[in-house]
Amino acid sequence: MRTENLIRETLKGLLATANEKICVLGLEDAQEDLRQIRDMYVELVQFWALDEHLIEEFDEQIGLLK
Numbered sequence: 001m002r003t004e005n006l007i008r009e010t011l012k013g014l015l016a017t018a019n020e021k022i023c024v025l026g027l028e029d030a031q032e033d034l035r036q037i038r039d040m041y042v043e044l045v046q047f048w049a050l051d052e053h054l055i056e057e058f059d060e061q062i063g064l065l066k
Contacts, residue, residue, distance in 0.1 A: 003048075004048065004050075007044055007048050007050070008050075010044065011041060011044060011045070011054065011058075014037050014040060014041050014044075014058075015041075015058060015061060015062070017037060018030075018033075018034055018037045018038070018058075018062050019061075019062070021033045021034060021037070022034070022062070027063065034062060038058060038059070038062070041054075041055065041058050042055055
């Protein structure tokens with residue numbers, strides 16, 4: 001598997017984890033965990049020079065209050 005594909009799969013995993021946190025804890029109680037997940041998501045997108053639009057998509061899907 002190419003590295004970029006692996007990183008994209010990792011990003012999908014982070015998004016799935018964020019969604020699960022919301023389901024288990026509720027949006028309000030999950031905020032700190034969601035911020036940590038988002039920070040890692042942003043770090044990976046920027047480090048691997050991926051399209052930063054991915055970060056906007058993450059925010060839209062999670063509904064994270066910045």
